[in-house]
Amino acid sequence: MERTTDKVAVIGAGSWGTALAMVLADNGHEVRLWGHNPEQIEEINERHTNKKYLPGITLPEAIKGFSSLREAMSDIELIILAVPTKAIRDVLRKIVDVHNRPMTIVHVGKGIEPDTLLRISEMIEEEMPAHLLNAVVVLSGPSHAEEVSLRHPTTVTASSKNMDAAERVQDLFINHNFRVYTNADLVGVEIGGALKNIIALAAGISDGLGYGDNAKAALITRGLAEIARLGVKMGASPLTFSGLTGIGDLIVTCTSVHSRNWRAGNMLGKGQKLDEVLNNMGMVVEGVRTTKAAYQLASKYDVKMPITQVLYDILFNNVDPKNAVDDLMTRRRTHEMEDLANILDDRIIDGE
Structure with a gap:
């Protein structure tokens, strides 16, 4: 399948963020992986590993690690938000401080915020100024990071209020090992x-x-x-x-x-x-x-x-x-x- 090359920032260098960065790199995209631990980012760039979260896995050299959120977000129009639910608001506020271009946010978390009872897409819409948010897409399904990083067959779903955005994310990720469906039921x-x-x-x-x-x-x-x-x-x-x-x-x-x-x-x-x-x-x-x-x-x-x-x-x-x-x-x-x-x-x- 012929595809265009996209520039994507993956925000969160845990197991799931790293595994999804691998899928994107396999598909020929320019991938920036942001994490808050400089030593971890150095390991990703120098040794092409992330041993704490994905032991035994060699990362594609196309994945570039960043500890500076401003640098990771430079000229970016699509981000993968791969941080725990409790960190989402804080990370989004930091993104707003360093980024001034409209973007599509693909969240890959699975949680609900206690007390506010908001789903993650609702949290994103609440935190992001309207002029900076093109669309919110959720990527979800039965998918362990450990198996995705081994390129084992995996199938997930992309969903959004904006189905054009969901289909763009489908095209971004889908490959021989990682199949993506769409579903309008956000x-x-x-x-x-x-x-x-x-x-x-x-x-x-x-x-x-x-x-x-x-x-x-x-x-x-x-x-x-x-x-x-x-x-x-x-x-x-x-x-x-x-x-x-x-x-x-x-x-x-x-x-x-x-x-x-x-x-x-x-x-x-x-x-x-x-x-x-x-x-x-x-x-x-x-x-x-x-x-x-x-x-x-x-x-x-x-x-x-x-x-x-x-x-x-x-x-x-x-x-x-x-x-x-x-x-x-x-x-x-x-x-x-x-x-x-x-x-x-x-x-x-x-x-x-």
């Missing part, structure tokens, strides 16, 4: 990507307790029902949750040792405290903050989310994981398809 794509981290934490706890595959399959299935229930209330299409950013992302995050959220949950299930787990991880576990946000969203939209409630109690109310899971299993009996029926009823009432 709300559903972001909600699915964020909330699956909660269910992955719960799946890790279940595995840490030694409960086996039956319990994990139940958590994944019922977790998907919770995600869809809340997502539809927020305006998403229920079909999105049967796709890559719904069941696809849920499966990979709940079943893989590459998943930070699963690993964190596994430690909790084995008896470690939350502070201890987060210290041992050494990387951001998005599901912890997202659990708080989802708990607040469930209250706001009056949606039943029993797995989210249990996980919230484990994380923030010091409830014993085994007792919490036992309570989950002894909830009142109900019909399996009650959730689907309620979703369909709501959409009929709304005239859809």
